[in-house]
Amino acid sequence: MEKLLRELDSLWQKFLSHPIAATFSQHVPTFREWLRDRGVQIILSKAVGAASRGSSVAQNWAEEYAVGLVRRGGDRVLVNLFAAWLVHNNITTQYHLIKRKYVAGGESIATWLRVLRNSGNS
Numbered sequence: 001m002e003k004l005l006r007e008l009d010s011l012w013q014k015f016l017s018h019p020i021a022a023t024f025s026q027h028v029p030t031f032r033e034w035l036r037d038r039g040v041q042i043i044l045s046k047a048v049g050a051a052s053r054g055s056s057v058a059q060n061w062a063e064e065y066a067v068g069l070v071r072r073g074g075d076r077v078l079v080n081l082f083a084a085w086l087v088h089n090n091i092t093t094q095y096h097l098i099k100r101k102y103v104a105g106g107e108s109i110a111t112w113l114r115v116l117r118n119s120g121n122s
Contacts, residue, residue, distance in 0.1 A: 001040050001044070001063065003063055003064070003067050004040055004043060004044070004063055004066050004067050004070065005036065005040060007067050007070045007071060008035065008039075008040070008070060008078065011070070011074060011075045011077070011078055012032075012078070014074070014075040015075045015078040015079060015082070016028070018075065018079050018102075019102060020079055020082060020083060020097070020102040020103070021079075021082065023100075023102070024082075024086060024091065024092070027086065027091060028082075031082055031085055034085065035078075035081075038119075039081065039085075041119070042081070042112075042115055042116060042119055043066050043069065043070065043077075043081075044062055044063065044066050045115055045118075045119055046066065046069060046115060047062040047063070047065040047066045047069070048062065049115075050065060076108075079102075079103065080103060080108040080109060080111075080112055081112050083097050083102060083103050083108075083109045083112070084109045084111075084112030084113045084115075084116055085112075085116070087109060087113060088113060088116045088117070094106055094109050094110070094113075097109065
């Protein structure tokens with residue numbers, strides 16, 4: 001999990017410069033705590049899902065798979081995960097985030113929302 005945390009930390013400053021982080025800045029510290037406590041497990045659960053669909057990389061190297069997922073997505077992973085976290089915690093709606101162009105579309109939020117709901121984490 002340390003590699004994954006380091007990767008997320010390397011993207012944190014870029015995430016903070018995103019309009020969604022500025023608009024919902026009062027929630028960013030809580031999100032950061034959640035990300036360190038439970039969010040890493042949420043990201044790793046995506047690797048478990050990929051493993052169950054037959055990805056040998058995810059099966060054998062779950063953390064490396066998750067780090068690669070974050071690297072490929074860059075700060076958008078944090079933006080979309082934050083957006084889903086906001087919706088999951090009833091702070092805003094998916095519609096509001098898409099309409100105000102904080103996120104490109106609902107599919108990325110919906111993916112993270114499914115992961116959040118399936119994990120039972122708030």
